[in-house]
Amino acid sequence: MSLVEIYDAYDVGTVRALEERAFDTVGADALMQRAAHALALAVAREAVSLCGGVYGSTIIILVGPGNNGGDALFAGARLARRGARVTAVRCLGTPHARGLAALRAAGGRLIDLDDLGLDPAARIQQRPAADIVVDGVLGIGGRPGLPEPVALLARACRDWLVTTIAVDLPSGVAADTGAVAGDAFAATRTVTFGVAKPCHLIEPARGRCGEIEVVDIGLDPAPSEDDRAGSGSGRWLRQVQTDQLAAYLPYPDAGSDKYARGVVGIDTGSDTYPGAGVLSTYGAVHSGAGMVRYLGADVPRALIRERLPNVVFSPGRVQAHLVGSGWGDRPDGAAVLARLLGDGLPTVVDADGLGHLPARVPATWLLTPHAGELARLLGEDRSWVTEDPVRAVRAGVEKTGATVLLKGATQLVCTPDQPWIDVALPGPAWTAQAGSGDVLAGICATLLAAGVRTPRAAAAAASLQAYAAHRNPGPVPPQRLAELMPAAIARLQSRRTRQLDEIRRSEWTG
Ligand SMILES: NC(=O)C1=CN([C@@H]2O[C@H](COP(=O)(O)OP(=O)(O)OC[C@H]3O[C@@H](n4cnc5c(N)ncnc54)[C@H](O)[C@@H]3O)[C@@H](O)[C@H]2O)[C@@H](O)CC1
Ligand SMILES: Nc1ncnc2c1ncn2[C@@H]1O[C@H](COP(=O)(O)OP(=O)(O)O)[C@@H](O)[C@H]1O
Ligand SMILES: [K+]
Numbered sequence: 001m002s003l004v005e006i007y008d009a010y011d012v013g014t015v016r017a018l019e020e021r022a023f024d025t026v027g028a029d030a031l032m033q034r035a036a037h038a039l040a041l042a043v044a045r046e047a048v049s050l051c052g053g054v055y056g057s058t059i060i061i062l063v064g065p066g067n068n069g070g071d072a073l074f075a076g077a078r079l080a081r082r083g084a085r086v087t088a089v090r091c092l093g094t095p096h097a098r099g100l101a102a103l104r105a106a107g108g109r110l111i112d113l114d115d116l117g118l119d120p121a122a123r124i125q126q127r128p129a130a131d132i133v134v135d136g137v138l139g140i141g142g143r144p145g146l147p148e149p150v151a152l153l154a155r156a157c158r159d160w161l162v163t164t165i166a167v168d169l170p171s172g173v174a175a176d177t178g179a180v181a182g183d184a185f186a187a188t189r190t191v192t193f194g195v196a197k198p199c200h201l202i203e204p205a206r207g208r209c210g211e212i213e214v215v216d217i218g219l220d221p222a223p224s225e226d227d228r229a230g231s232g233s234g235r236w237l238r239q240v241q242t243d244q245l246a247a248y249l250p251y252p253d254a255g256s257d258k259y260a261r262g263v264v265g266i267d268t269g270s271d272t273y274p275g276a277g278v279l280s281t282y283g284a285v286h287s288g289a290g291m292v293r294y295l296g297a298d299v300p301r302a303l304i305r306e307r308l309p310n311v312v313f314s315p316g317r318v319q320a321h322l323v324g325s326g327w328g329d330r331p332d333g334a335a336v337l338a339r340l341l342g343d344g345l346p347t348v349v350d351a352d353g354l355g356h357l358p359a360r361v362p363a364t365w366l367l368t369p370h371a372g373e374l375a376r377l378l379g380e381d382r383s384w385v386t387e388d389p390v391r392a393v394r395a396g397v398e399k400t401g402a403t404v405l406l407k408g409a410t411q412l413v414c415t416p417d418q419p420w421i422d423v424a425l426p427g428p429a430w431t432a433q434a435g436s437g438d439v440l441a442g443i444c445a446t447l448l449a450a451g452v453r454t455p456r457a458a459a460a461a462a463s464l465q466a467y468a469a470h471r472n473p474g475p476v477p478p479q480r481l482a483e484l485m486p487a488a489i490a491r492l493q494s495r496r497t498r499q500l501d502e503i504r505r506s507e508w509t510g
Contacts (some may be wrong), residue, residue, distance in 0.1 A: 007241065008196065008222075009195065009200055009236075009237040010195050010196075010223055010228070010235065010236055011176045011197070011198060011234070012176055012197065014230075015194065015197065017223065017226075017227040017228075017230050018194060018227060019194075021220060025218075031193075031217050031218065032067065032071060032099075034215075034218060036070075036071050036074030036077075036078065037075075038193070038213075038217070039134070039191050040079055042191045043075060043132055043165055044082065046189070047084065050131050050132065050163060054079060057084045058087075058130045058131045059085065059087070059132050059134065060088075060089055060129075061086060061136060062088075062133060062135050062171075063089065063091060063096070063099075063136050064091055064093060066093075066138070066139060066142075068139030068167050068168055069099065069136045069137070070098070070136075072099070072134050072135075072167050073088060073102065073103045074102055074103075075134065075167075076099075076103045077106040080103065080106035080107045086103065086107075087109055087110075087130075088109070089110075089113055089116060090113060091150045092138075092150060095110065113150065114149075116128065116153065118149070120149075125152065125160075126156070127156070127160040128153065128156055131163065133157050133162050134165050135165065135166045135167060135170060135187060138169075138171040138172070139168040140175050140197065142169075144182065145172055145182035146182060146184065151172070151182065154185045158185070164188050164210075165190070166189070166190040166191070168190070168193060169190060169209070170184050170199075170208040171184065175199045176235060177199075177388040177389075178198055178202025178203060178206060178389070179386075180204045180205055181387075184205070185208065186207075187209055190209040190210060190211070190212050191215060192212065193219070194216070194217055194221070195219065195223075198390065200212050200214075201237050201410065202390070202423070203410045203426075225419075228419070236419055236421070237422075237423050238422050238423065239425075240460075242467065242492075243495070245460055245463045245467060246493070248452065248459070249288075249447070249460060249492055249493070250262075250288070251493050252288075256290075257290070259290060259317075261289065262291075262450035263291040263293065263316075263318045264284045264289045264320055264321075264442075264448075264449045265293045265315075265318030265322070266281055266292060266295060266323075266442070267296045267321070267322070268281075268300075268322060268327070269296050269297055269299075269300035269325065270300070270330065271300075272328045273326035273328050274303055274326070275438070276351070276438045277300025277326055278303050278479070279325075279438035279439050279482070280441050280442040281311060282482040282483070283438065283441065283446070283482050284443070285308055285482075286482045286483055287461070288446055288450070290449070290450075291312060292310070292312070293312045293314070293315065293318055294313055319448075320348070321340050321343070321445070322347070322350070323336060323347065323348070323350070323353045324351050324356075325350040325351045325352070325438045327352035327353055329352075333356030334356040334358075337353065337356050337357060337358055345364075346364040346366070348366045348444045349361075349366070350367075350438070351368075351369075351373065351437065351438075354376070355376070357400060361400055361401055363401060363402060363403050363415055363416045365400075365401075365402040365403065365454070366404075366444055366448065366454050366457070368407060368440065368441050368444060369407065370408055371385040371386050371408055372385075374393070374406055377399065377400070378392065378395050378396065380392075389406055389408070389410065389412055390412065394414055394421075396414070397415065397416055401416060405458040405462060407437055407440065411462040411466075412424075413455050413458040418455060422459040424459050424466060425462075427465060427466030427467075427470065430476065431465065431469045433475075433477070435478035436481070439465065439479075439482045440462060440465050442482070444461040446461075464485065464489070464492075467492070468484050468485050468487075469481060471487075
C-alpha cells in the first residue's frame with residue numbers, strides 16, 4: 001500500500017449539498033461530463049500501460065441504475081471513440097438512458113449480467129473477458145453490499161486480479177463509515193469526484209480502493225458549516241500528510257535543554273506485565289524525549305535499568321504523564337488517575353488505565369484505546385465500534401471530555417470543539433502486533449511533554465509510527481521499530497528543512 005496523499009473527506013450528505021450548489025452554477029450534465037472525462041483518462045492510462053494503447057483494448061463497463069453508471073457509460077463512449085472494444089453490462093436496474101445512448105452511438109454495446117455466463121455453482125468462475133473492468137454499479141447512492149449475481153462478478157474480478165477501476169467508490173462498501181459488511185469490488189484504482197468520502201480513508205473500505213485519484217469537477221472543495229450541518233452526520237475527516245507530519249514534530253535547536261525537549265513521567269507495566277513498561281519507555285526515549293522518568297513497578301523497572309541507562313527512576317519534575325499500559329488489575333488505578341487529574345498536566349491513558357478513568361477529564365488528556373477498549377469504555381460491543389469507528393471515537397470524546405486516539409488499521413483522532421477528525425498516516429499491517437500500542441503511547445507522551453497540542457501530538461505520534469514502519473517493512477518487533485524511530489525522525493527533519501527553505505525561497509522570489 002502506498003501512502004496516499006488525500007486531504008479532506010466528507011460524508012455523502014455533505015457531498016450532496018456541494019453537488020446541489022454546483023448544479024445551480026455548472027449544471028448537472030456538465031458535472032457528469034467532467035466526471036466521465038476524468039474517468040476515461042484514468043482508464044485510458046491503464047489501457048496504455050496494459051495493452052500499449054486504448055485502440056483495440058477490451059473494456060467492460062459494469063452499470064447500475066444511478067448516475068454512477070451514467071459516469072461509467074459516458075466514459076465508455078469516450079473510450080469507444082478512441083477505438084476500445086467497449087461492452088456495458090447491466091448489473092442492476094435500468095441504465096442511465098443518455099449515457100447508454102452515447103455509448104451505443106460511439107459503437108459500444110449493452111449486454112445483461114446473465115450473458116457473462118457466470119455459474120453460481122462453479123467453484124472457480126471463468127475470468128471476465130476484459131483487459132479492464134470499470135465498476136459503475138453503485139456510487140454514493142449505494143447501500144452497502146451487493147446482490148448475489150453482482151457479488152459473484154465482483155469475486156471473479158478479484159480472484160482473477162482483473163484490473164478494475166472504480167467510479168467514485170468500489171461498489172458494495174459503505175461510503176460514510178468505511179465498513180465492508182458483505183461483498184464489494186476490489187479496485188486497482190478509484191477515481192472519485194470533487195472531494196474524498198470517508199470510505200477512501202477508513203479501512204477496510206480504503207483497502208478496496210487501490211490507488212485513489214480525487215478529480216476536480218468544479219465542486220467547492222471546502223464545504224461551509226451549513227453544508228456539513230445539513231447532512232445530519234456532518235462527518236469531516238482530514239488525512240495527515242507526510243509533509244504535515246514533518247511540520248508537526250518538535251525538533252530541538254541550539255537553545256534547547258532537556259526541559260525544553262520535555263520530561264515524560266511513566267507509570268506503565270506491572271510485575272505481571274513488565275513488557276508494556278519497557279516498550280512504552282522505549283517509545284518515549286526513541287521519539288526524542290528530553291528525559292524519561294520511569295515511576296512504575298519493580299520488575300519493569302529492573303528491566304528498563306538494564307536496557308536504558310538514560311532513564312531516571314526518581315520522582316521529580318515532569319511535563320506529561322503516561323499511565324495504564326500493562327497495568328493488569330491494578331487496585332490503586334482510580335486513585336492514581338485522580339491524583340494526576342489534580343496535576344493539570346497532559347496525560348496519556350492507555351489500555352488497562354482506561355478502566356479507571358474519572359467521570360470527566362480535560363481535552364489535554366489523551367486516551368489511546370483499541371476498538372475493544374473503546375467498546376468497553378462505552379458499554380457497547382466491539383462490533384459497534386468497528387462498524388462505524390467515526391461514530392465510536394466521537395462517542396468516546398463525548399463521554400469522557402478527553403481527546404481520543406482510536407487505534408487499529410485506521411487510526412482516528414477526535415477532540416472536543418474541533419469539527420473534523422484527523423486520520424493518521426496508514427501503517428503496514430505488520431504493525432498489528434502485541435506491544436505496538438505500548439510504543440505508540442510512549443511516542444504520544446514524548447510529543448505532549450515537548451508542548452505539542454494533544455490532538456496534534458496524537459495524530460503525529462500515530463503517523464510517525466506508521467511512517468517508520470513503512471520505511472522498515474516486514475515483521476519488525478515493536479522494540480526494534482522503536483529503535484528505528486530516530487532515523488525516521490531525522491528524515492522528517494530533513495524534509496522539514498527543505499520545506500522551510502522552499503517557503504523562504506518563494507517569499508524571496510515572490
Ligand atoms: N450528483 C452529481 O453531481 C454527480 C454525481 N456523480 C455520480 O453519481 C453518483 C451518485 O449517483 P446516484 O445518486 O444516482 O446513486 P448511485 O449511482 O449510487 O445509485 C443509486 C441507485 O442504486 C440503487 N441501489 C443502491 N444500493 C443498492 C444495492 N445495494 N443493491 C441494489 N440497488 C441499490 C438505489 O435504489 C438507487 O436507485 C456518484 O457516486 C457519482 O458517480 C457524477 O456524475 C458527478 C456529479
Ligand atoms: N491492521 C493494522 N495495520 C497497521 N497497523 C495496525 C493495524 N492494527 C493495529 N495496528 C497498530 O498496532 C497497534 C496495536 O495497538 P494495541 O492493540 O494497543 O497493541 P498492544 O496493546 O499489544 O501494544 C496500533 O496502535 C496500530 O499502530
Ligand atoms: K462504483
